[in-house]
Amino acid sequence: AAGVIQSPRHLIKEKRETATLKCYPIPRHDTVYWYQQGPGQDPQFLISFYEKMQSDKGSIPDRFSAQQFSDYHSELNMSSLELGDSALYFCASSLGRRADGYTFGSGTRLTVV
Amino acid sequence: AQSVTQPDIHITVSEGASLELRCNYSYGATPYLFWYVQSPGQGLQLLLKYFSGDTLVQGIKGFEAEFKRSQSSFNLRKPSVHWSDAAEYFCAVGAGRDDKIIFGKGTRLHILP
Numbered sequence: 125a126a127g128v129i130q131s132p133r134h135l136i137k138e139k140r141e142t143a144t145l146k147c148y149p150i151p152r153h154d155t156v157y158w159y160q161q162g163p164g165q166d167p168q169f170l171i172s173f174y175e176k177m178q179s180d181k182g183s184i185p186d187r188f189s190a191q192q193f194s195d196y197h198s199e200l201n202m203s204s205l206e207l208g209d210s211a212l213y214f215c216a217s218s219l220g221r222r223a224d225g226y227t228f229g230s231g232t233r234l235t236v237v
Numbered sequence: 238a239q240s241v242t243q244p245d246i247h248i249t250v251s252e253g254a255s256l257e258l259r260c261n262y263s264y265g266a267t268p269y270l271f272w273y274v275q276s277p278g279q280g281l282q283l284l285l286k287y288f289s290g291d292t293l294v295q296g297i298k299g300f301e302a303e304f305k306r307s308q309s310s311f312n313l314r315k316p317s318v319h320w321s322d323a324a325e326y327f328c329a330v331g332a333g334r335d336d337k338i339i340f341g342k343g344t345r346l347h348i349l350p
Contacts, residue, residue: 157337166327166340167281180337214281223269223331223338224288230280 126151128217128229136235137205145200145232149217153225155179156198158190159214161231167214173198174221205236239264239332243341251349252320258313258344260302260328269331270311271338272302276324284326287311298322323348 129148137143149156155174159167169182173192184190187205192198196217202209213232218225240263250256262268272284285296292304302313311328325345331338 166342169337169339172337182337212278221336223336224286226271226331226338228281228283233278 128215128227130213130215130229130232132232133230134233134235136237138237139205139207141205141236143202143205143234145202145213145215145234147198147200147215147217147229149196149198149215150227153217153219153227154196155218155221156192156196157216157218157226158184158198158200159216161212161214162208163211165211167212170200172221179221202234207236210234210236239268239330239336239339241328241330241339241341243326243328243344245344246342247345247347249347249349250318253317256313256315256318256322256346258326258328258346260311260313260341261309262311262328262330263309264330264332266332267306269336269338270302270304271329271331272296272300272311272313273327273329273340274298274324275327275343281327284313318346318348320348320350322346 131146157172158170161167170184172180176192190200216228242261270287273281287294325343327343328341329338
């Protein structure tokens with residue numbers, strides 16, 4: 125079965141640079157969620173989209189923005205990167221915002237140097 | 238808003254011994270409850286989930302969890318652990334069907350040979 129695809133798997137950026145993370149949900153899933161997991165931390169909810177509209181917002185820094193496109197894939201844009209942004213970024217998708225269909229991708233590891 | 242507490246940061250058990258990881262949630266109605274496992278630097282693997290019905294839920298890898306409304310708990314159990322079970326375990330809760338899930342701080346499981 126198709127899973128949630130995240131790209132790239134690994135990304136190294138320098139401070140003050142910009143990064144773009146991509147998430148391709150399971151086919152027919154219309155909801156995407158983004159999480160950030162710092163070293164030794166639990167995954168923190170950042171933002172979610174349902175039918176291409178922002179549906180919920182968590183602890184997402186103002187330097188970050190995200191959107192969901194017409195094909196339901198989502199991109200997380202991170203500007204003015206800081207060392208503290210180094211983390212695992214997970215994307216999850218579901219159908220109709222239903223929690224019972226939550227499926228996580230393998231994550232993107234971002235390292236800021 | 239929903240919240241979830243994992244009281245134990247670290248748990249150490251001997252290989253072959255039984256295991257119970259604690260999880261307490263806070264939510265007014267019946268929540269959606271999950272247990273995930275994560276090996277270092279890896280993604281989140283769903284062990285089991287509870288939405289309704291039978292309060293004893295069977296998952297993968299021989300794990301089970303029991304939903305106890307009176308105690309607001311969803312503890313994870315395994316009768317006999319294997320060295321490969323050493324990992325971080327996250328309990329997560331969703332406030333109903335149409336909501337994001339929130340993670341606990343996690344419990345790190347160590348296995349003694």
